[in-house]
Amino acid sequence: MQRASTTVVVVVGRETGGVLRALDRAANVRVLDLDDEAPPLDRAVEATRLAASAHIPYLVHDADPLAVVADAWVRFFDGEGPIGELEVAVTETRARLRTGAIELPDYYAVLDPETLDETRRHFWLGVVHRDVPARVVPVPSDPDALLSALGALTPGRWWSPADELLEGLDRAVPDQVGAGRS
Numbered sequence: 001m002q003r004a005s006t007t008v009v010v011v012v013g014r015e016t017g018g019v020l021r022a023l024d025r026a027a028n029v030r031v032l033d034l035d036d037e038a039p040p041l042d043r044a045v046e047a048t049r050l051a052a053s054a055h056i057p058y059l060v061h062d063a064d065p066l067a068v069v070a071d072a073w074v075r076f077f078d079g080e081g082p083i084g085e086l087e088v089a090v091t092e093t094r095a096r097l098r099t100g101a102i103e104l105p106d107y108y109a110v111l112d113p114e115t116l117d118e119t120r121r122h123f124w125l126g127v128v129h130r131d132v133p134a135r136v137v138p139v140p141s142d143p144d145a146l147l148s149a150l151g152a153l154t155p156g157r158w159w160s161p162a163d164e165l166l167e168g169l170d171r172a173v174p175d176q177v178g179a180g181r182s
Helices: 016-023 040-054 067-077 085-099 117-131 144-152 162-166
Strands: 007-012 029-032 058-061 107-111 136-139
Touching: 007 016, 007 040, 007 136, 007 144, 016 029, 016 058, 016 144, 029 144, 040 058, 040 067, 040 085, 058 144, 067 085, 067 117, 107 144, 117 136, 136 144
Parallel strands: 007 058, 007 107, 029 058, 107 136
Antiparallel strands: none
16 A cells, blocks of 8 residues: 555664664664564554654664564474464464555665575565565665665565465475576
8 A cells, every 4th residue: 555655664684673773863764663572563563653654765663564474484494383373474464464554665674684594584585575676675784784775775666465475475485485586
């Protein structure tokens, strides 16, 4: 639905907290400070609500609307998750995306993807990237690098509908996802 009049960037990776705190100094960037203890989908709902009323060029946060799906997908392929966890995560996330309670960001900034465990790296640079490559940007864990990346973001088509984006994740094999697709 894209209600926000700001460019929303979700930062994912290991060092999000420190990078976001340092990024808050930029004049054209607002960093959302959301409750780290709240469930991931609730954090994403709050971020979506705040983005709808933001009037600044960039709104940056770490309340990833796909966090529950990403975690379940990683556990599914690493053989660590309970049976049905991925299906439940996809169903819950899809339902909130359909109602507009959460929205995908304009861009994902993936901090230091080479430091992520292999399966998680494949989620961001495979599953999510294959949908719209220009909207997933690898960035070093450095506030200046992230600010530079914000200024270099390129427009492109919007994300696929939630049903298409999240369809068949149980068959999206980590080291093969995105192979042969642009």
